[in-house]
Amino acid sequence: MSRCFLWICFFHFAVVACQSQAASEQPTVQDTLITGNPTPVSVSTDTLATPYDLNYVMGKFDPTVHPDFVVVDKKYANREGMYLHKDTYAAFQKMHEAALKDGVKLTVISATRNFEAQKRIWEAKWNGERLVKGDENLAKTTPDPKARALKILLYSSMPSSSRHHWGTDLDINDLSLEYFEQPEGKKMYNWMQQHAAKYGFCQPYSPKGEARPQGYEEEKWHWSYLPVAKPLTGLAARHLKDEYLTGFLGASEAAKIGVVRNYVLGINQACL
Numbered sequence: 480m481s482r483c484f485l486w487i488c489f490f491h492f493a494v495v496a497c498q499s500q501a502a503s504e505q506p507t508v509q510d511t512l513i514t515g516n517p518t519p520v521s522v523s524t525d526t527l528a529t530p531y532d533l534n535y536v537m538g539k540f541d542p543t544v545h546p547d548f549v550v551v552d553k554k555y556a557n558r559e560g561m562y563l564h565k566d567t568y569a570a571f572q573k574m575h576e577a578a579l580k581d582g583v584k585l586t587v588i589s590a591t592r593n594f595e596a597q598k599r600i601w602e603a604k605w606n607g608e609r610l611v612k613g614d615e616n617l618a619k620t621t622p623d624p625k626a627r628a629l630k631i632l633l634y635s636s637m638p639s640s641s642r643h644h645w646g647t648d649l650d651i652n653d654l655s656l657e658y659f660e661q662p663e664g665k666k667m668y669n670w671m672q673q674h675a676a677k678y679g680f681c682q683p684y685s686p687k688g689e690a691r692p693q694g695y696e697e698e699k700w701h702w703s704y705l706p707v708a709k710p711l712t713g714l715a716a717r718h719l720k721d722e723y724l725t726g727f728l729g730a731s732e733a734a735k736i737g738v739v740r741n742y743v744l745g746i747n748q749a750c751l
């Protein structure tokens with residue numbers, strides 16, 4: 480091999496190495512979302528005092544240190560350490576007092592879950608560590624990834640697409656429709672149907688049917704505080720894309736299923 484040829488080889492190697500280094504230094508959309516700075520689009524809601532961006536919508540923040548979040552007092556919850564957006568919490572407290580006067584106890588059983596918390600739930604269902612309804616281990620019963628994702632999506636959101644990220648949504652009293660067939664659950668749900676709107680709350684996962692053909696199954700326990708949630712739904716409608724849902728098992732199914740269109744936006748029209 481001639482010395483000249485060796486120099487050409489070395490030069491070529493050096494150029495390729497430099498190019499690949501430059502490529503790896505270029506932040507991707509995924510990187511910017513995970514680091515949280517900067518966001519791929521700089522957007523804020525029209526009606527909220529604090530501008531929220533897509534990272535917020537996708538749950539890529541820590542509610543325990545976010546200035547707009549407060550811890551839910553044990554008096555309103557079934558356990559310590561849950562967080563809500565402060566406006567949601569203030570409205571919930573008023574609703575809670577009013578319900579108590581009518582003999583209805585509203586207990587928060589789940590509140591804010593950020594991306595990491597939702598990822599733990601999603602992946603536990605994905606890999607069979609957590610059984611889904613009917614004690615089914617999806618890793619064993621459903622090898623096809625799209626079919627598996629669709630089964631989880633009956634009741635659980637893909638990370639980055641959950642309204643529980645926003646601090647506006649909470650689950651109350653019980654996570655089973657059977658509870659709401661019992662006298663206590665019926666009374667609670669009837670009270671919410673009559674009064675929740677006065678306090679700004681709406682049931683996003685109303686019965687499936689003509690009025691709501693797509694999305695999660697009916698959830699009588701899940702309520703959303705609209706003054707904060709509405710502009711965030713609008714932000715998601717304008718800017719959230721299935722391709723941004725990354726960083727968890729089964730993420731590649733998001734675009735095939737149309738998670739943003741069918742699930743994030745597949746809500747009760749009254750909550751839009």
Ligand SMILES: [Zn+2]
Pocket residue numbers: 589643648649650700701
């Ligand atoms: Zn919920």
